[in-house]
Amino acid sequence: MYNLGFNRMAKPWLHPDIIYNILPDKKRHDDIVLHLNSFIKQCIIESWQRRKLSVKKDHNFVPVIDKLGEYIENNQNQINSEDFMNHLMTLFTAAFDTITIISSFAVLCFGMYPEYQKKAVEEIREIIGENTPPVTISDINKLTYLSMCIKDVLRLFPIAPYILRQTQEDYQLDKWVIPKEAAIVVGIFEVHRDKAYWKCPDHFFPDHFLPSAVKK
Ligand code: HEM
Secondary structure, eight states: OHHHHHHHHHOGGGOSHHHHTTSHHHHHHHHHHHHHHHHHHHHHHHHHHHHHTTOOOSSOOOOHHHHHHHHHHHTTTTOOHHHHHHHHHHHHHHHHHHHHHHHHHHHHHHHHOHHHHHHHHHHHHHHTOSSOSSOOHHHHHHOHHHHHHHHHHHHHSOSSSSEEEEOSSOEEETTEEEOTTOEEEEOHHHHHTOTTTOSSTTSOOGGGGSHHHHHO
């Protein structure tokens, strides 16, 4: 779906529905939507079964879909089932690929720059140790160097290299006026690699996020 979407975004001649709808991509698009919808429906059924049938649990973990399902059952006038499905789809697509890709890039950066990996590992050993009970949020908050590393990974490989916005009113930007309802592309990738802001724009360099550098 991402491939189809980005391909269409990058090729203006695929934008009008009248053209897109007669191409094989549209058929693939519809098949994927169908598949995703049945996946989300299946997740809702499984969530219902977990909550209503006494499924034996060996842990206290409650999936977010179960919490949302319960909330919606108790507040039925607030959201209809179609919106609920759409929100679940947003959550699923927003959550799964992002974490996978950013984790992979973090591992790649540590592999390419072992000196920073060493520092991050030392910090983890110092704060969490080798064999401890489950890691807590308070432990995680103390991992300041690891946090700097992850921020620099997000800088180098922004998951959304470009985001879209629409102006609500005329907006004066220097000598230009961006008119109301204009479509704006925010070039996050370019800003993240701009020599004006970053000491080593094309390298993994966690010191970009030292408190003193951030302050500047
Ligand atoms: C490394 C991990 C992640 C990164 C880098 C990331 C990045 C982003 C970015 C840049 C946006 C804004 C897009 C825009 O403004 O146009 C966004 C939106 C969002 N993200 Fe994440 N995200 C991550 C993980 C997650 C996770 C784990 C969840 C949910 C559990 C999540 C849920 C959302 C939701 C619900 C939106 C709003 C989507 C919408 O309104 O269309 N994200 N994320």
